[in-house]
């Protein structure tokens with residue numbers, strides 16, 4: 218029997234305001250969070266068949282065995298110290314406890330893909346009470362790693378919120394002809410979260426190449442998910458944000474196109490379940 222204590226490979230841990238999600242059930246937009254950015258992503262390019270999202274802004278988190286994690290020294294200081302990976306559960310608990318401020322709303326598990334290290338996460342959840350970490354948890358996931366029933370049970374006990382990506386075909390995350398396999402997994406993940414009473418919403422990043430037909434298909438499928446208390450599941454629509462000028466010229470979405478996407482989604486979802494999401498932290502130069 219393997220009794221080794223799981224350890225985590227992290228890219229960074231810091232305190233900031235949640236800049237995404239918009240005005241939608243399950244979103245923590247504008248709330249103070251501690252962000253734990255896990256390393257590794259199952260959709261990154263070293264895996265067969267996939268090539269990673271072209272807009273991925275956490276490239277360093279795509280690689281699993283990062284030797285170093287950057288830890289914010291004190292909340293708001295924006296100064297980082299380097300610590301050696303992997304980190305033990307008590308080391309991570311100390312880091313979290315050191316970043317708690319009185320406005321803290323929740324703790325975000327992000328990445329990379331946090332569930333790529335699901336064994337560590339499940340183990341860590343079991344220790345939260347011992348470490349006196351009593352904040353709601355927020356999961357930001359690509360939704361393509363489906364936990365087992367047992368793992369879901371623990372996840373649902375601690376994660377109150379979940380933002381699950383729906384990858385647009387233009388993300389290049391999969392070859393165009395198996396893109397819908399990825400979306401089907403994400404939809405399955407969202408449905409399972411809501412069945413476990415995790416307040417979950419879907420987020421899609423849209424670009425100039427987003428196809429209205431794909432939005433119809435996704436919206437129809439999302440509309441089939443009953444959600445918590447039969448309120449359905451929300452969709453946060455996020456225009457792609459790019460730094461690179463030539464990519465921006467190619468992929469930035471026009472206002473007309475964005476409006477068309479909203480009108481299309483509204484054929485299937487109620488207006489309460491549709492929201493714009495922007496990466497406000499980037500506009501405000503927050504961490």
Ligand code: SF4
Nearest residue numbers: 258269270273329359
């Ligand atoms: S799923 Fe997330 S971490 Fe992975 S390639 Fe896409 S944007 Fe990057």
